[in-house]
Amino acid sequence: MPTQSAPMSDSMSDDADHLHEECGVLGIWAPGRDVARMAYFGLHALQHRGQESAGIAVGDGSTVLVRKDLGLVSQVFSDSDLSAMPGHVAVGHVRYGTSGAKSWEAAQPHLSAINDVIIALAHNGTLVNSDSLRRELVNLGIPFRSNTDSEVAAKLIGYFTEQTHHLRQGIARTMSMMEGGYAMALVRENALYAFRDPHGIRPLVLGRLADDAGWVVASETCALDILGAQFVREVVPGEIIRISDDGFSSEQGICRDIPANCIFEDVYFARPDSVVFGRSIYSMRYEMGRQLAREAPCDADLVIGVPDSGLPPAEGFAHEMGLPFGEGLIKNRYVARTFIQPTQELRELGVRLKLNALRDNVAGKRLVMIDDSIVRGTTSKQIVRLLKEAGATEVHVRINSPEVSWPCFYGIDTDTQDQLISANKSVEQIRDYIEADSLAFLSVSGLLGSVPMNGYCCACFTGEYPVEIPEGFSKGNFLDGYHPNNLSHASRTSQMRIEDIVREPVTGPRGRGEATSEPIMKEKSE
Ligand code: SF4
CATH class of the missing domain: 3.40.50.2020 (Rossmann fold)
Structure with a gap:
């Protein structure tokens, strides 16, 4: 291993000496319950994953309302805020932002309109090809309000959904274009969706409320515990879950790829009372x-x-x-x-x-x-x-x-x-x-x-990156003498055009991975 010396920067906070999780996500489907308050409590359990901003979006059957702001969960929401958000489905988010993106616009859930349908997206992770996706979307005339990759994902889902007239199709096509590690929860007025990158880099678990009262998805099981939900299983990498009045349904949005769960969750990020794969x-x-x-x-x-x-x-x-x-x-x-x-x-x-x-x-x-x-x-x-x-x-x-x-x-x-x-x-x-x-x-x-x-995934210890890193994305990050594997000149999807994807059936991550053997339940309707 090279041992060249480089000056350590003076510009830092005390927190700069730890790795930081960038977000925690939560989704709740519970008709008849106070989902905004449930999300509020669930986000408290995930507060360790991000302290810079917090937000909740609630679907009430006819539209989606969002409240988000900079600060801790307890600072962002007052009792009257929560009372003003009735509904039966919600997503929540806590964020640790990088220095360039500490703004209200960068706080999540990210609200987006698809014709007359409103969606709100909560995202944990990073898309390594977000720059090229953003450029293509801008060329298609789609405006942006923030510089976050979460907005890129929300806009891409919106674009594909408009073209295919199906939100689930929009999500699946978006998954076929996104590269990196991500776990996302999305709410529309009458349904909750949850999906995860094909390697399962970022965590996402599924739980069930007692007495069949509903479902919860969350970054960690400690959020299920606080809501009294029983752990059911991990969200399968590449899977799309949909929960609505029609019930629970699941299908493989894109094929699973080689598993690469972030090992730093086990070392540092996750709470000690959370459970991963039974331990x-x-x-x-x-x-x-x-x-x-x-x-x-x-x-x-x-x-x-x-x-x-x-x-x-x-x-x-x-x-x-x-x-x-x-x-x-x-x-x-x-x-x-x-x-x-x-x-x-x-x-x-x-x-x-x-x-x-x-x-x-x-x-x-x-x-x-x-x-x-x-x-x-x-x-x-x-x-x-x-x-x-x-x-x-x-x-x-x-x-x-x-x-x-x-x-x-x-x-x-x-x-x-x-x-x-x-x-x-x-x-x-x-x-x-x-x-x-x-x-x-x-x-x-x-x-x-x-x-x-x-x-x-052990890449931060070994340099063995499970998802290709476009050179433009990693420029300036590596010292001379270090040669990570999986560095590519351009992202895998850079040859794929958004407009071409609209017309194709989505079958998987194009030449990689294998179809899952997990049972797939078809959703009843969109
Ligand atoms: S294990 Fe992988 S995903 Fe986790 S912090 Fe290290 S490089 Fe990132």
Whole structure:
């Protein structure tokens, strides 16, 4: 691996030292229930996936109403807002936006009109070919209000639906054109739709409310729990689900491709009480900690974790090593994102706002400190300092994921490669930079052995990207000497014209993947 040095930027917030999920999505079909309030509670459960904006769209049988704004769920909605949104079907969204798109227009759900039909779209993910799709749509005379790929998806669905006169056909054709990682929930006045990219990169689960009262789709099962919905299954990659007065129906919008679930969901993004493929995120992280202890054992007086995602692997590490596990860092749970000016003093304040050392537990002790990842290294350095200032005699850092050396293009806000410390420094150089007494990362095979299934995307560790990255999209993201696989001169769909797709029956992702063996239930009517 190249170890060239590149300057680490000074322009950052304390949050810039973590990968960020860009969104959480939710959909509810529950006639006779207060779906706006249900969406409000469901979004609270997904708040960790995005704190920049929140929104809910409700269908009442004749139209769709949207309320969205910048801020946390609790800041965006008042009781009277929710009372003014009666209906029986809803989608909701929380967003973590990248720096170029912090605007009301970029908040979701995205409202769009298709002739006299109104739709609202909630999207988690990133479309790597959105620029070329947007250009084509603009050439067709379709105007845009934001620079988001979510609006591109909504406009494309609108265009195809107008041409085919069927929303489901519009969604299927749009799926055949979109490339990247996405999970989407869409509401019209009388139906809920949910669909997911053919690799299943971004998560989406289906649940059922008690007493047959309706259905819920969500980014994570913790949102089902808060609504009292039973987990039914994952939304199948490439599947389109439709729920309306006609009942539940499903079909494969495009063929499934090689599975590539985002493994960072299991490492960091998802809540520990969420369940993926039958196992809780908590138990997976616990197992990662045990495996980390087998790979990089360390003698110490106490094992601590960086809250919250570092706590389960710290417990697992301590269990495997036969060492005591305890609290060493206390998190201030009332601090949301803090944008810190680029001075050393204020950056350190940013970390201290969120974390403080528990002096009684750490003073005079040799510590093992477990964290989920190191992105830039600046936060790890400050936490090690906090612990040493509180009297820890040694701080050994163990990371329950491999080194993040490659940027993500599928819905996670990562830096360009020059900002990723593991792309620039060896493990020993990073240890020296963060002032730890020792440092080790979990291996890729150790991580994959800690999770319940095969078929993960690990591109940010390996550079093996499951979906082609158009060179124009990734320009400037890679350092010299790094050669990711699956870089292409142009996107796979760049030779496909939107107008040609209108006329074709959609059968799959054009020459890739295989038809699913999942049972397919045909919808009754559109
Ligand atoms: S590159 Fe990393 S963060 Fe992005 S989808 Fe793949 S595993 Fe997840």
